[in-house]
Amino acid sequence: MISLNYRDARPIYEQVRDGLRRLVITGALSPGDKLPSVRSMASTLAINPNTIQRAYDSLEAEGYLYTVAGKGSFAAPRSDVNERRRSELQGVFEQAAAELIWLGATAAELSRRLTALEERRKTT
Amino acid sequence: MISLNYRDARPIYEQVRDGLRRLVITGALSPGDKLPSVRSMASTLAINPNTIQRAYDSLEAEGYLYTVAGKGSFAAPRSDVNERRRSELQGVFEQAAAELIWLGATAAELSRRLTALEERRKTT
Amino acid sequence: MISLNYRDARPIYEQVRDGLRRLVITGALSPGDKLPSVRSMASTLAINPNTIQRAYDSLEAEGYLYTVAGKGSFAAPRSDVNERRRSELQGVFEQAAAELIWLGATAAELSRRLTALEERRKTT
Amino acid sequence: MISLNYRDARPIYEQVRDGLRRLVITGALSPGDKLPSVRSMASTLAINPNTIQRAYDSLEAEGYLYTVAGKGSFAAPRSDVNERRRSELQGVFEQAAAELIWLGATAAELSRRLTALEERRKTT
DNA sequence: GTGGTCTAGACCACG
DNA sequence: GTGGTCTAGACCACA
Numbered sequence: 266m267i268s269l270n271y272r273d274a275r276p277i278y279e280q281v282r283d284g285l286r287r288l289v290i291t292g293a294l295s296p297g298d299k300l301p302s303v304r305s306m307a308s309t310l311a312i313n314p315n316t317i318q319r320a321y322d323s324l325e326a327e328g329y330l331y332t333v334a335g336k337g338s339f340a341a342p343r344s345d346v347n348e349r350r351r352s353e354l355q356g357v358f359e360q361a362a363a364e365l366i367w368l369g370a371t372a373a374e375l376s377r378r379l380t381a382l383e384e385r386r387k388t389t
Numbered sequence: 390m391i392s393l394n395y396r397d398a399r400p401i402y403e404q405v406r407d408g409l410r411r412l413v414i415t416g417a418l419s420p421g422d423k424l425p426s427v428r429s430m431a432s433t434l435a436i437n438p439n440t441i442q443r444a445y446d447s448l449e450a451e452g453y454l455y456t457v458a459g460k461g462s463f464a465a466p467r468s469d470v471n472e473r474r475r476s477e478l479q480g481v482f483e484q485a486a487a488e489l490i491w492l493g494a495t496a497a498e499l500s501r502r503l504t505a506l507e508e509r510r511k512t513t
Numbered sequence: 514m515i516s517l518n519y520r521d522a523r524p525i526y527e528q529v530r531d532g533l534r535r536l537v538i539t540g541a542l543s544p545g546d547k548l549p550s551v552r553s554m555a556s557t558l559a560i561n562p563n564t565i566q567r568a569y570d571s572l573e574a575e576g577y578l579y580t581v582a583g584k585g586s587f588a589a590p591r592s593d594v595n596e597r598r599r600s601e602l603q604g605v606f607e608q609a610a611a612e613l614i615w616l617g618a619t620a621a622e623l624s625r626r627l628t629a630l631e632e633r634r635k636t637t
Numbered sequence: 638m639i640s641l642n643y644r645d646a647r648p649i650y651e652q653v654r655d656g657l658r659r660l661v662i663t664g665a666l667s668p669g670d671k672l673p674s675v676r677s678m679a680s681t682l683a684i685n686p687n688t689i690q691r692a693y694d695s696l697e698a699e700g701y702l703y704t705v706a707g708k709g710s711f712a713a714p715r716s717d718v719n720e721r722r723r724s725e726l727q728g729v730f731e732q733a734a735a736e737l738i739w740l741g742a743t744a745a746e747l748s749r750r751l752t753a754l755e756e757r758r759k760t761t
Numbered sequence: 762g763t764g765g766t767c768t769a770g771a772c773c774a775c776g
Numbered sequence: 777g778t779g780g781t782c783t784a785g786a787c788c789a790c791a
Contacts, residue, residue, distance in 0.1 A: 276766055290491045313768050331520040335775040335778045343492055351492060358485040361478050363506050367414045368467050368475060372503040379496035382487050396703040400790060437791060524775060538739045561776060591740050599740060602733050609730040611754050615662045616715055616723060620751035627744040630735050648781055685783050707763045707790040
């Protein structure tokens, strides 16, 4: 489900956070779906529960999930995602695109990728 | 030339690295142009030369510049950029795009941004 | 009457408590009015009676309602409200006001809000 | 400087956070001023550094301070404070005001308090 | 020396 | 059983 790379420069909790976010984005988790409990995920990945908790806290701050103490964490509807996260994403997108274009990519071929991503999204 | 933001969460050497890379990408530095020496840049930015050196090393590893012993560092042609950096960029682009689309952006409007970036590139 | 939000970080009993208190403050419940029984409210909201009971206990301690054994709970006159609750509220008010002013709000514009709140109160 | 109350329902890190925020608001810390290091504050208050760190993280997310790894944390200008925090504050203010008015306070006397707070702010 | 991360283990509130 | 908090102690990257 989520793969960890201890040689990665990114801290573990960010890898967990990004992995979970990806599950939400790809539709593997629909809004309202319950995420694994902090403890169960910790034992699955063989890391400390505090580290998982931190990933969950971070995702909650971004608006990708919400937590009910004593109940668990649940995927949030995409409308809940933070404005801050949205603009951060926009910035990442533009910077990467600008550099790819400098490297020789054309807007046309990148656009084709976008359309492909959009199609895949619809069929999911 | 490069502005440091001590309030940025990124470490200084990453800010220097990203700043220099940006100069290359935007065309402020053309292939073959000489970059400032490590020492001069260190005194300009009032930071430790080791920090600058680290940024240069990192950029050289990515292929954005090359160093000639006793001569200095020079902006590399775009064809020298690492395959690793290219695929990393590609990954960042796709992930960001997928998430933006999930958040409601359309491929059409993102494509418009790409075309704008491409135009700006040409005119520079 | 009272809406529960399971995505709220506040525990359920606090949401019930705050919701009931709000009914009293807004005048939806006038002093002397009978509140729903613990059991009926529990079944209406589909939650555990213990949770409702806890909210009632808390409100009774603050002085917003009183309970007559065998009769039920009733909204109390505003003069019954605890000194402790009053000073707590005063503290919250001052702290929030001081911070809003620090952030750039003017006493004049905040005062306008107060007058508006007072007006609404009269017409209810 | 900051007083902790272990009998308080609020967790320690929130007490630390609120205390530090108060120092910023009252002007005891001006924008750019360095806050105590995580370790020194932890030993002063006789609590775990992780708990202090959490308070700092929270304040940084709200925009009251910024952190430079390896350097320390510094008070931010008030313009950096989050929109989210601002609206949260506004909500707290209105709720408290509405309840105080129900309890018999008049908009006029509350306004006098606001003016007093504004004056004190100016003289600081 | 500073903040950032991680672990192991503990206790509590909630429902 | 769940998440929330806290402690004690450790190692690392940064400048």
